[in-house]
Amino acid sequence: MSALDLNKNLVELTMDLCNIESVSGGETKLADAIESALTLPHLKVLRDGNAVVASTMGSRERVIIAGHIDTVPVANNLPAQLHHFEREQVIVGRGSVDMKGGVAVMLKLASEITNPKFDVSWIFYDNEEVDSSKNGLGRLSRNHPDLLKAKFAILCEPTSALVEGGCNGTLRAMIRARGSKAHSARPWMGSNAIHAATPILSRLSSFEPETVTVDGLEYRESLNAVSIHAGIAGNVIPDLCEVEVNYRFAPAKNAEAAKAVILELFGEFEIEFVDIAEGARPGMDTELAQEFLSATGQSARPKYGWTDVARFSSLGIPAINYGPGDPSLAHADNENLPVGHLFDVEKGLRAWLEA
C-alpha cells in the first residue's frame, strides 16, 4: 500500500497523489492511502466503496468540503514532473488540475485544522469522470443520506483559485425533421428532410441567449447544435434529419422551464429530450457564503460548466466551486498546475476555517 505523508509540502503532496494512478474504476489504492492518512484522533472516518468521508465530531454548524479522486485516462503524462520557470513552478501531469491539487489541499487542511470554526465533513469520492450513475458522491447520498447534511458545501474542482458559484444547467434534445425518400434523379417524388431542417439551423444561428442574474451572479446561457446527421446514399433524398442541441441554462430555470424554451423554439418539429441536469444556484446570499467570501477576500463569479455542486444544490445545500488549476486544462494531455494556486486555495480555506 502506498503511504501518503501529509507532513510534506503541498507541491510534493500533489505530485505523490498524481503518482498514485487512479483512473475512474481504479481508485482503490488511492482511497486506501487517504483512509489510512486520515485515521487521526480528531476525525471519524467512513469508507464506502472507494469513497472516504472524514468528519470532525463537534456540534457546530456543519460544512462539506469535497473532491473526487479519480482522473481521466493517463496519456503518457505520469509520473508528474515539476517544471521550474523564472516566476513560477508548474506541476505537469495527469490529475494535477482535475483534481489532485484540490485533494492535496483538502488532505493538508483536514489533518492540520483539528478545531475548525465549523464542523467539517471532508469527502473524497470516486467515479466522477464517468457515467453519472457510477458517481461516488451520488452513491454516498443514497447509502448515507445523514452524511450529506450541511449548511454549505465547497467543491475543490479547478477554478484557477477563484470562487465560482453554482453552475448552469444543461439539456440535450434531439430535434427531428422528416421528409420522404425518393431517388435524387426525381427528387420531386419525395421531400428532402435536410432541406426541411433549415429552420432549425436558422433559429439556432439567430438565437440570442439570455444572461440571467441569480443571487447576484450573471449566468450566460447558450444554445448550440452539437451534432447533425442525415443521409442514406448519394442518390437518395433522405427522409430524416436529426439535429442534437445542447442548451445551457441559468440556475434560475428548472428543468420544465428549460424544456419550455426548446418546445417554443422548435415546436413544429419532433423533439426528444435526451438528458437534462438542472443547474445549481450559487447561494451567495447565504450567511456562510458571505463569511467565506469575506475570509478569502474574493468576489464570486458564475460557473458555466456543470459540476457536482448541482448534486449539493439538489440536496438543498448551497455550494460553490473553489480549487487550484485552470479548468480549461482539465483532461488535456498537457494538464499542468501552477503551484501558486495550491497555496492560494490553502490560504483561503484556512482563513475561513480558522476565523
Next chain:
Amino acid sequence: MSALDLNKNLVELTMDLCNIESVSGGETKLADAIESALTLPHLKVLRDGNAVVASTMGSRERVIIAGHIDTVPVANNLPAQLHHFEREQVIVGRGSVDMKGGVAVMLKLASEITNPKFDVSWIFYDNEEVDSSKNGLGRLSRNHPDLLKAKFAILCEPTSALVEGGCNGTLRAMIRARGSKAHSARPWMGSNAIHAATPILSRLSSFEPETVTVDGLEYRESLNAVSIHAGIAGNVIPDLCEVEVNYRFAPAKNAEAAKAVILELFGEFEIEFVDIAEGARPGMDTELAQEFLSATGQSARPKYGWTDVARFSSLGIPAINYGPGDPSLAHADNENLPVGHLFDVEKGLRAWLEA
C-alpha cells in the same frame, strides 16, 4: 450450362432469364447461355469477359441496341413467378424490370430479324449495377472501339415502354463549413460549424431549379442535399460540418458549366467535387431518331436518371432509353413487370427494324 430456348414466348423467356441468377460479378453462366443461343448464321458473335456482342454483317447504317445482363442482389425474389390478374399478367422477381425483360426482347429480335433495315450490333454487357470502373460497356469501348461505332443507339433500360431521350447529368459535391472547437459550456470560446452551415441549407431550400429544353425535350433539373454530418460529442462545439449535394443538370450543360453553378452558389465555402457525369443529349432531332419515333408511333419524353446512354453520347452516338418495366420498381424487393410492356417494346423495335 443452362440453355436458352429463343423459340419460347417473351414471358417464358424473361422468366428463364431471371432464373439464371446473374448478380453483378456472377454473370458467366448467363453470358455463356446468351453467347450460345446467338450463335446463328446471320450473326457474328464476340465475347469479351462476360459481355456478348452479336452483329449483323451487312453494310448498311449501323445501330446499337444494348442492355446489361447483371442485377442487384437477389432478395428472396427468385425464382420468378407469374401472377395472373384479371386484366394483366405480371412477372415478379429480381431482374424482371432491371432489365431481363429488355434482354428477352433483344434476344428474341436478334434471333428472328435476320435481315433488318439497319445493321444492328446487339450488345449484352456485365457489371452495370456496380462501380462505374467495372462497367462492361465501358470495357468494351476500350477493348473494341470499332464495335462502338454507330449512328444511333437504343438502351433497353426500363421506361415503361415509353421513349425517353438522353439523360440529365449528375454531380456530387461536398460543401464544408468550418468553425473552431470549444466546450459547449463556453461556446463563445469557439465557433459552431453547424450554425455556419445555415446558409448552405437555406440556399438549397430556396434554390429554384431550371427546366432546360434540349433538342425539343424539357429536362427538369434539381439540387439537393443528400447527406449532412457534423458532431464530435454531446458537449463539444463542432468545428466541421459537411453537406453533400447532388445536382442533376440538363444535358445542355457540360461538366464545367455544372460546376460553375455550384461554385457560384456556395462560393464562400470549401467545395470538393466528389464525382461528375455529364448527361446525354437526346438527339431526337436526328433522322434515325425521327424514324424510330415514327415507326413506334411514340413521342419522346426526357429521362431524368443517369443511364449508360451517356456513354453512347460521349462517343458521339445519339441514344435513347426504351424498355419494358416501371423504372421506379428497379432494385425494389417487389420488382415486377407487366407482361404487356414486353410485347409493346418488341412491337416497337420490330416495326422500326423491319420497316
